[in-house]
Amino acid sequence: MHILCAGTKVVHVTLGDHVSEARMDEALELNGITVTYGGLTALSEVSLVVEPGTVHGVIGPNGAGKTTLFNVACGFTAPDSGTLSWEGTRLDRLRPHDLAGLGIARTLQGVGLFDRMSVLENVVVGADTRARSGFWSSLLGLPRSSREERQLREEAMAVLERLGVASYAARTPTSLPYPVRKKVALARALAARPRLLLLDEPASGLAADEMDELGELVRELTGEMAVLLVEHHMDLVMRVCDQITVLDFGRRIAHGPPAVVRDDPAVLAAYLGDTVEGV
Numbered sequence: 001m002h003i004l005c006a007g008t009k010v011v012h013v014t015l016g017d018h019v020s021e022a023r024m025d026e027a028l029e030l031n032g033i034t035v036t037y038g039g040l041t042a043l044s045e046v047s048l049v050v051e052p053g054t055v056h057g058v059i060g061p062n063g064a065g066k067t068t069l070f071n072v073a074c075g076f077t078a079p080d081s082g083t084l085s086w087e088g089t090r091l092d093r094l095r096p097h098d099l100a101g102l103g104i105a106r107t108l109q110g111v112g113l114f115d116r117m118s119v120l121e122n123v124v125v126g127a128d129t130r131a132r133s134g135f136w137s138s139l140l141g142l143p144r145s146s147r148e149e150r151q152l153r154e155e156a157m158a159v160l161e162r163l164g165v166a167s168y169a170a171r172t173p174t175s176l177p178y179p180v181r182k183k184v185a186l187a188r189a190l191a192a193r194p195r196l197l198l199l200d201e202p203a204s205g206l207a208a209d210e211m212d213e214l215g216e217l218v219r220e221l222t223g224e225m226a227v228l229l230v231e232h233h234m235d236l237v238m239r240v241c242d243q244i245t246v247l248d249f250g251r252r253i254a255h256g257p258p259a260v261v262r263d264d265p266a267v268l269a270a271y272l273g274d275t276v277e278g279v
């Protein structure tokens with residue numbers, strides 16, 4: 001088997017003498033994204049493609065534009081120019097509240113849980129977001145039956161168990177240590193059963209063993225969804241990502257699989273003098 005042209009929506013696959021077309025719908029595609037703040041260019045014509053079922057990492061020294069890129073992918077920041085496409089369809093103006101309906105979930109650096117709700121209720125919100133993203137229920141604002149409520153709670157508990165934090169279900173987020181809150185935030189995102197998960201600095205504040213656990217989980221998720229991982233911890237990124245985009249001063253300076261990016265002279269130069277955590 002021979003693939004003539006990958007990375008586009010249609011690929012030509014040769015099987016012996018037979019050439020056939022196969023659709024390869026990307027998950028997320030950012031194309032030529034530029035973002036400026038006043039006179040400062042935070043991102044300059046940055047492109048990347050997150051393929052379905054893969055982990056795509058975004059790394060770069062401080063101020064490289066990682067958060068800005070994440071915010072563009074979440075719809076928080078509208079780019080000055082460039083385009084976003086999701087599963088082959090161009091999104092003219094992505095807003096954060098569009099994400100759930102598109103099958104995209106995210107976690108944020110600041111965790112962002114509802115402090116007055118229990119951990120379980122927070123995760124139910126994630127499951128409910130998915131359930132309500134159905135056309136008729138969102139249009140009609142239908143109330144939930146008690147059977148549906150029970151089902152959502154069971155789903156939420158299952159995700160909390162998967163992440164090893166089910167014992168905190170009745171607690172409020174503010175009463176919990178930061179690493180546990182981060183897991184709850186991740187559980188809420190996973191409860192939405194997204195096709196793309198956007199993770200912003202998921203390893204910050206985690207101990208080494210917690211980071212290992214996170215790495216294993218992220219790898220496991222590729223059976224269920226694509227992941228865009230914006231992360232400082234180089235060792236985690238190198239371990240779990242299929243593809244990596246390296247930014248520096250708002251530009252993409254390298255991209256490719258970990259083994260290629262690791263030895264790229266431009267990447268080494270960008271990190272020279274910068275503290276690379278975990279290496």
Ligand SMILES: Nc1ncnc2c1ncn2[C@@H]1O[C@H](COP(=O)(O)OP(=O)(O)OP(=O)(O)O)[C@@H](O)[C@H]1O
Nearest residue numbers: 037040041042060061062063064065066067068069
């Ligand atoms: N809202 C804003 N207004 C003005 N400048 C901004 C804003 N947000 C980011 N910047 C600037 O844009 C550039 C890219 O910032 P960004 O936060 O995206 O980088 P980063 O790679 O996430 O950095 P860090 O690793 O330090 O979090 C920086 O020079 C930053 O100071």
